[in-house]
Amino acid sequence: MEQILQTIIIGLSNGLIFALVALGYTLVYGIIELINFAHGDLFMLGSFIAFVLISSVFVITADTPLTLMVAQIALIIAITMIATAAINLSIERVAYKPLRNAPKLAPLISAIGMSFVLQNIALLIFGPANKSVNAILPSVNILSAVGITGVTISAEQVFVAIVTIPLLIALTWFVNKTRQGRAMRATAQDPDTAGLMGVNVDRTIAITFLIGGALAGAAGVVQILYNNTSVWNLGFRFGLNAFTSAVLGGIGNLQGAVLGALVLGLINAFSDRYLAANWTNAIVFAVLIGILVFKPTGLLGQQLADRA
Amino acid sequence: MALLEIRDIHTYYGAIHALRGVTMSVEEGEIVTLIGSNGAGKSTTLRTISGLLRPRQGEIHLRGKRIDGLRPHEIVELGVCQSPEGRRVFARMTVHENLEMGAFSRREKVPTADYDRVYDLFPRLRERTAQRAGTLSGGEQQMLAIGRALMSAPKVLLLDEPSMGLAPILVEQIFTIIKTINESGTTVLLVEQNALMALGIANRGYILQSGEIVLTDTAAVLAGNEAVQRAYLGGD
Numbered sequence: 001m002e003q004i005l006q007t008i009i010i011g012l013s014n015g016l017i018f019a020l021v022a023l024g025y026t027l028v029y030g031i032i033e034l035i036n037f038a039h040g041d042l043f044m045l046g047s048f049i050a051f052v053l054i055s056s057v058f059v060i061t062a063d064t065p066l067t068l069m070v071a072q073i074a075l076i077i078a079i080t081m082i083a084t085a086a087i088n089l090s091i092e093r094v095a096y097k098p099l100r101n102a103p104k105l106a107p108l109i110s111a112i113g114m115s116f117v118l119q120n121i122a123l124l125i126f127g128p129a130n131k132s133v134n135a136i137l138p139s140v141n142i143l144s145a146v147g148i149t150g151v152t153i154s155a156e157q158v159f160v161a162i163v164t165i166p167l168l169i170a171l172t173w174f175v176n177k178t179r180q181g182r183a184m185r186a187t188a189q190d191p192d193t194a195g196l197m198g199v200n201v202d203r204t205i206a207i208t209f210l211i212g213g214a215l216a217g218a219a220g221v222v223q224i225l226y227n228n229t230s231v232w233n234l235g236f237r238f239g240l241n242a243f244t245s246a247v248l249g250g251i252g253n254l255q256g257a258v259l260g261a262l263v264l265g266l267i268n269a270f271s272d273r274y275l276a277a278n279w280t281n282a283i284v285f286a287v288l289i290g291i292l293v294f295k296p297t298g299l300l301g302q303q304l305a306d307r308a
Numbered sequence: 309m310a311l312l313e314i315r316d317i318h319t320y321y322g323a324i325h326a327l328r329g330v331t332m333s334v335e336e337g338e339i340v341t342l343i344g345s346n347g348a349g350k351s352t353t354l355r356t357i358s359g360l361l362r363p364r365q366g367e368i369h370l371r372g373k374r375i376d377g378l379r380p381h382e383i384v385e386l387g388v389c390q391s392p393e394g395r396r397v398f399a400r401m402t403v404h405e406n407l408e409m410g411a412f413s414r415r416e417k418v419p420t421a422d423y424d425r426v427y428d429l430f431p432r433l434r435e436r437t438a439q440r441a442g443t444l445s446g447g448e449q450q451m452l453a454i455g456r457a458l459m460s461a462p463k464v465l466l467l468d469e470p471s472m473g474l475a476p477i478l479v480e481q482i483f484t485i486i487k488t489i490n491e492s493g494t495t496v497l498l499v500e501q502n503a504l505m506a507l508g509i510a511n512r513g514y515i516l517q518s519g520e521i522v523l524t525d526t527a528a529v530l531a532g533n534e535a536v537q538r539a540y541l542g543g544d
């Protein structure tokens with residue numbers, strides 16, 4: 001029982017990270033019907049940017065005083081988010097925008113190309129081996145502090161929740177309550193008509209990439225502080241999981257992506273624990289294929305995406 | 309100076325030459341109708357005016373200011389708003405949210421009176437403010453599409469086949485409302501296949517055939533023209 005609880009906690013932590021990446025897939029698909037294959041790799045770059053900042057720029061160690069560490073981590077998150085947002089915006093400009101009116105296959109192939117480009121940039125700069133940072137977050141069990149034993153919630157897992165949950169809430173607020181969010185929803189439903197109503201469609205698409213990129217950057221920071229390591233092809237595993245999350249929830253559907261990500265996080269944790277870690281990717285693939293065959297609209301339906 | 313002036317525009321879809329030199333003008337306060345059979349290029353004309361398509365040749369002027377080459381959102385801000393063919397309401401938004409989208413181009417706070425004006429024109433919409441637009445009937449969606457365009461407070465309202473697919477009694481109602489909208493000061497460019505009804509409320513009309521204007525005159529003269537009657541009014 002305790003083992004199962006523990007696995008659930010690990011699964012939900014994974015799931016929150018997947019959610020940040022899955023939202024990038026789902027936002028972009030919702031608005032231009034493109035599966036942005038490069039998105040997982042952008043997340044990978046984000047975790048490398050955080051790696052450089054942690055190990056070489058701010059040189060955070062486990063001995064750094066807590067308040068300083070919190071400030072530095074907040075700064076690292078901000079810098080990484082800005083960097084990945086800018087990269088994603090550039091990718092949109094260079095690789096997708098020129099193909100806006102081309103057949104759907106063209107930007108898809110361009111996205112696969114961008115994926116290779118980003119992976120090779122990481123290979124070139126960081127080499128093929130894993131890059132690790134020392135665990136810097138204090139290794140305490142939050143639950144033992146309140147007298148619960150047998151199950152652990154680590155400071156790292158709390159950190160994952162503290163970063164991801166406010167971002168998820170902020171995104172929901174942005175999309176539902178702001179003028180720009182309204183422009184995004186209108187563009188997702190019908191870009192031409194959104195334009196006829198005065199929405200600057202090009203800018204709205206750019207902002208969507210900006211937001212997706214920023215979330216991937218935040219996920220990258222959380223990832224490296226949680227798992228303490230990154231590698232050039234990390235985007236494949238996370239991308240597969242995040243994309244499957246988005247499809248599971250109903251691609252284009254924001255709440256669906258978060259729900260799907262939590263489910264995928266749990267699937268990963270249980271597979272790692274009770275089957276074998278090297279089967280996990282295969283299982284995730286099977287889930288993806290299963291959804292595509294039996295329920296292609298996902299659990300919550302394709303909200304942003306479907307058109308009148 | 310005409311409010312809206314279109315000079316010799318040529319628009320293409322790839323290699324397809326859809327508009328072959330369309331010239332027309334709309335004076336302030338008029339209802340002008342553009343009539344033509346299916347595939348003549350009526351929607352292409354409106355899409356070109358709204359900036360969704362760029363003419364390869366020719367010019368479009370709004371009160372003397374050149375607007376061809378501007379992007380759709382810039383053209384709405386200048387006061388040209390379109391209710392597109394097939395209604396194209398935002399199906400997942402409510403009726404009221406659709407109207408809010410209609411007012412998107414206005415930076416100022418939109419007075420409630422503007423929403424009331426639309427709801428007064430279309431009382432059916434007032435009963436359904438919180439309903440998803442996708443669940444409205446065809447006629448209600450058409451009302452919403454017109455109301456949404458009105459929310460931008462346009463100088464020129466472009467209407468693409470507002471009678472399409474509606475029951476005759478609704479068609480009558482919609483045309484009466486278009487007349488009312490015009491009488492309260494909005495200039496209208498009305499695209500229709502239903503030539504009889506359109507000429508009934510318009511001041512002037514243009515006949516479009518295969519991407520070219522083949523005839524233009526006052527609505528009354530066009531309605532009495534034998535060739536027009538044969539081709540578009542179903543008379544013989």
Ligand SMILES: Nc1ncnc2c1ncn2[C@@H]1O[C@H](COP(=O)(O)OP(=O)(O)O)[C@@H](O)[C@H]1O
Nearest residue numbers: 321324326344345346347348349350351352353
């Ligand atoms: N997206 C498109 N791609 C290619 N050809 C088009 C497209 N839309 C319209 N056309 C062609 O352009 C011509 C004019 O179409 P349209 O303006 O829609 O006519 P109308 O509104 O008068 O029925 C037609 O021959 C039509 O087949």
Ligand SMILES: [Mg+2]
Nearest residue numbers: 350351352393
């Ligand atoms: Mg048409």
